[in-house]
Amino acid sequence: MEPKLTGQILAQTVKNFTNTNNLDSKLCVGIDTDTCNLMLGEQKGAVRELQKCLANVLKSPCTNHALNLSISKSYSVQAVRNTVGIMKEVIAFSKASAKRNTVLKRKLDGYQFRSMCKTRWTERLDSVLQFASKFEKIVEALNIISNWKYREASSKAESLKTAITSTQFIVSQKCLCDILALTVNLSKILQTKTIDKQYAVKLMGNIISFVQETRANSEKHYSHVPWVLN
Template sequence: MIGSERIKQVSENRQRLTPIVESIIFLGLQNILLRGHRDSGRLFSDDSTNDEDVLNSEGNFRELIRFGVESGDNLLKKKLRELKLLSIRYVHKQPHPNEIIECCGEEILDTVLCRVRQSQYYSIIFDETTAISHKSQMPIVLRYCYQKHIYEDFMGFVDCYSNFDEDTMEPKLTGQILAQTAKHFIKTNNLDSKPCVGIGIDTCNLMLGEQKGAVMELQKCLPNALKSQCANYVLNLSISKSSSVQAVRNTVGKMKEVIAFFKTSAKRNTVLKRKLDGYRIHSMCETRWTERHDSVLQFESKFEKIVEVLNIISNWKDRQASSKAESLKIAITATQCIVSLKYLCDTSILALSDNLSKILQ
């Protein structure tokens, strides 16, 4: 009797959690943020005595639940009200929605790992960067072939500084630390080291150091893995540093100045957009060569209108803006600059490497 009641209670609790889990999965699939900065308090507006609670918008997750109820989903409303404590527990922002998110992540991770184990070979790709939250994160990606299709699946972020003790005076990332982090991931997920045939990395010394580089350390436990540098990354760096023609370098520098001149002022940018019929000029990306090529082509195609706008701004009463616009207009309309711009668009390695860069991208 007690066992049957327990089974019934478990079944009912799962049914009540179903809409919450489905909402989290939906937001995750659509790549929509779950939380806002007001994700606490009562869920239903008719429960609140404060009108401010009704007017203030909350995070997408709570608003999606509320939208379902207010759209007439009485079954959802009933499920959430039947066990209010349970419902509130999982619709507050901290910490319990994380439990469901982590469960979803574990399911995805298990599925990917199962595919990797079924494939004959796999490669591990990783890099280290500092996120906007000031945390050192190392994304790990597994590349493998499953049912004749190649996949590159993101496996998660790892905090590299978690390997340091609290007593460490100066935690310093080294190639050995990165290698240990990657090895720990392989070990904790029960992946066989022998089928790992590749290590995908960038070209920094931390990765490729001959004595304490991450690749050298990792190859000690992955004997069959060969290092594989990002081909497009190498191409971008090579082309970015390859120009030795001073006129071309000066032209690119002036283009960057013109683009920055418009982007740093809403007033100037408004005049430009009107001349370009609503379009805007894009910044020149330092690393993605395809985007830089597109930016140069766009600048060249809109060159006459850009000069017109600079001429208009040079007649403004704003002395600083007008003098800067006049100097930029003189610089980009010089013969050397115009010839260099045409060279960049028509005959240079920019045009020759564009298709290759897109393929590698």
């Protein structure tokens, strides 16, 4: 039979575990979980089912998971979505041919592209930052390939070079670097065992304030981005 996982099944699994190990359910005061519907659904979520028999249990949604979901909403911005898509295309283009990969590795001093995580935006930091740090070298490598006699590779390289040197791509890439650089540290802190709630709230407030200030003074903040204002 096809295996099914529901909130009721998860709740029953927890109940069976506590009973088997003779754990006092009255001492259970909180459940820390992600915010998916399976866990926190109002009708048949696992937490809701457990609260029926564990009177003292309070739900405590994972703030790090909430952070990841909040960052993921940036994917609804078309410019960001296009930028990430172009990065993936460049990475796929470089890995599709040993000859292209050799040119890019030589230009990038042996650097190998990292694949971008599909689900966790906070884990994309390394890929995005490394792409940005090697940006000019990537443009040079694509320019070399665009002059090859092999038409398919040269045409694709030219189109990718045009895409990554557009103003929209450069600004969106800079925004991604800024946001991910901020949130990755917050994500790590939120996963520590000894974090204080008030301290976490203060950190999140500082990040929100910084983003608001950046938006209000965007011209000053991004004036140093190459090729945008020239």
